[in-house]
Amino acid sequence: MNPQHLRLAALIGAAMVLTSAPAARAAADDLVIRTMGPVSYVCGGVAEDERQALTAREKDFNIGILFTQGTAGEFLSDVAVRLVRDEQEVATFRAAGPRCLIRAPEGSYNIEASYKGQPKSIKVSTGTRNAQLRW
Missing domain, CATH: 1.20.5 (Single alpha-helices involved in coiled-coils or other helix-helix interfaces)
Known part of the structure; x- marks a missing residue:
């Protein structure tokens, strides 16, 4: 050459x-960390760089959840999320990506989520970093 x-x-x-x-x-x-009352959260993870950024921040949060659909586990975003403790809503937000990291006071929570009008829920405790809701 x-x-x-x-x-x-x-x-x-x-x-x-x-x-x-x-x-x-x-x-x-x-990937902006948002706060609502005693709860902070960040959602994203569609692109590889976002997944890496979330993984790097995971230690600062005590709950992690992934939203997917179908048998192949396709990533979902635009999921309406409610975090409930002792029948009291402590946070509500729209997930901008399939992975959400949440920092909440110690305890057990119901994560109630809705995608295209279809509700799902899962009970988690702080320390659970790999919860998943699949539509």
């Missing part, structure tokens, strides 16, 4: 790195 081709290849490679890295970082940075 002649020197001009090598320079062109290097420039194209650098341009690809520069244009793709900010987009990947931006998607992971969109």
Whole structure:
């Protein structure tokens, strides 16, 4: 390869790195921790970079849930979520991705979720990081 081709290849490679890295970082940075009363949560995980960002933050939360559908376990987003403790709603939010991490006071909770009008629920305790609701 002649020197001009090598320079062109290097420039194209650098341009690809520069244009793709900010987009990947931006998607992971969109994972905003929200707080409602005593509960904080973050949802995402459609893209690989979001899944990695959530995994890195998992230690800061004490409940984790995944929303899927079908036998193949396709990821769901836009799931309406209610966190209930002792028949009292402690948080309500819309999951922006299939994986939600929740930080809540120690105890047992019902996670009541609805996707396209179909309700599902699961009982979890703090420390449960791999709960799943499948439609």
